[in-house]
Amino acid sequence: MSIMFSPSDLFDIAIQIERNGAAFYRKAAQQFAEPAVREELLDLALMEEEHEATFELLKERLLGVAPGASDLFESDTEAVAYLESFTQGRIFDMSKDTGPAAGQTLTLIDVLRQAIEKERDSVMFYLGMKNLIPASEGADKIDSIIKQEMSHIGILQRRLIEASQL
Amino acid sequence: MSSLIFNAVDVCEVAKKIERNGQTFYAKAAEVMPDAESKKVMLDLEAMERAHEKIYEELQAALSGSETEETLYDPHDEAYKFLRRMADQYVFDPQERPERVFEPGMPVEAILDVAIEREKDSIIFYEGIKAMVPEKYGRSRISDIIEEEMSHVILLSSQKQRLQKT
Numbered sequence: 146m147s148i149m150f151s152p153s154d155l156f157d158i159a160i161q162i163e164r165n166g167a168a169f170y171r172k173a174a175q176q177f178a179e180p181a182v183r184e185e186l187l188d189l190a191l192m193e194e195e196h197e198a199t200f201e202l203l204k205e206r207l208l209g210v211a212p213g214a215s216d217l218f219e220s221d222t223e224a225v226a227y228l229e230s231f232t233q234g235r236i237f238d239m240s241k242d243t244g245p246a247a248g249q250t251l252t253l254i255d256v257l258r259q260a261i262e263k264e265r266d267s268v269m270f271y272l273g274m275k276n277l278i279p280a281s282e283g284a285d286k287i288d289s290i291i292k293q294e295m296s297h298i299g300i301l302q303r304r305l306i307e308a309s310q311l
Numbered sequence: 312m313s314s315l316i317f318n319a320v321d322v323c324e325v326a327k328k329i330e331r332n333g334q335t336f337y338a339k340a341a342e343v344m345p346d347a348e349s350k351k352v353m354l355d356l357e358a359m360e361r362a363h364e365k366i367y368e369e370l371q372a373a374l375s376g377s378e379t380e381e382t383l384y385d386p387h388d389e390a391y392k393f394l395r396r397m398a399d400q401y402v403f404d405p406q407e408r409p410e411r412v413f414e415p416g417m418p419v420e421a422i423l424d425v426a427i428e429r430e431k432d433s434i435i436f437y438e439g440i441k442a443m444v445p446e447k448y449g450r451s452r453i454s455d456i457i458e459e460e461m462s463h464v465i466l467l468s469s470q471k472q473r474l475q476k477t
Contacts, residue, residue, distance in 0.1 A: 223465065227462070227464050227465050228463050230464065230469070265431055265432070265435050268434075268435060268438065272438070273461065274433070276458075290437070292442070298435065
C-alpha cells in the first residue's frame, strides 16, 4: 500500500533531515578534543540549522499562499514514486536518531564516513523534492541547499582523505 | 588519469567508467537474481547504463577542443575540487572491479542494497558534473541522466521490497 503525502509533509521531512543532521554533527563534535575538528563539525551543524530554518520558512510560505499545500499528491508520477520510497523508509530511515549512541566512541574516519552518507542521502531527497515543488514555492531555494550539501560532501571528503593519511 | 590534468573532458571519462562499472555490475546481478522479473530489471538497468555511457561519449566529443577543455565553468571552484577528490579517491579507483562485490552466497537483498548505494553515488557525482558543464555543451542531458538514475533507485527499492515479501 502506498503512503501518500502532501507538499507540506515534504517540508516536514526536510526539516527533520536537517534537524537530524545538526544533532549528528553536535554529538560528533563532543567526541573530539582537537579544536579544529570540533569547530568544523559545529560549523556544519550550524549550516544544517540554517537549512532547517530555510525549510521552515518555505513551509510557512507555502501554507500561507497555497491552498492545496496540505492536499495529498494524487498523481501517480515517477516523482511521487521516488519520494514515496523515502517516506516508506526504503532508501534510508529518516525517523532514526542520529549520532553516536551513549558510550559509543567513533573514530574521526567513522564520523566522516557517516556524515558523507547523510549528506548524500539528504541531496537524494531534495532532488526528488525539487521535482515536485513548483518554482514559485521555493524550488530555487531547494536547489541552493542542494549545492551547499554538495559542498559539505566536498569538505568532508577532503577531511576523510586527510584523516586516512594520518 | 593524472589528477594534475582534470577538466570537463576528463570528468566525462570518469562518468563513462561509472557507467561501464554499472553495466558489469547489473549483468552479474542478473545472473544471481532469483526470478525472471528481477533478472529482467537487472538487464534493463544494464541497457540503460550502456545508453548513459554513449551519452557521456557524445558529450565528451562535444567538449573536446572547446574552451571547457582548458577552463571549467565553476564559479565557486567547489564542484571541481569535489569531483577531483571523488574521482581520485572514490569512484575512479583503478583497483576497483565491480564483480568483486559479489561474494559467494551473498543475499539478493544485499546485492540490491549495493546497487542502490552505487546509484546514489553516481547521482551525486553527476550533480557535481552538472555544475561544471555549460548548457550549450549538454547540461540538460546530464539532468536527464540524473532523472533516470533516480528512477533506478525506485526500481531497485521496489524489487527489494517485492523480494522481501516472497
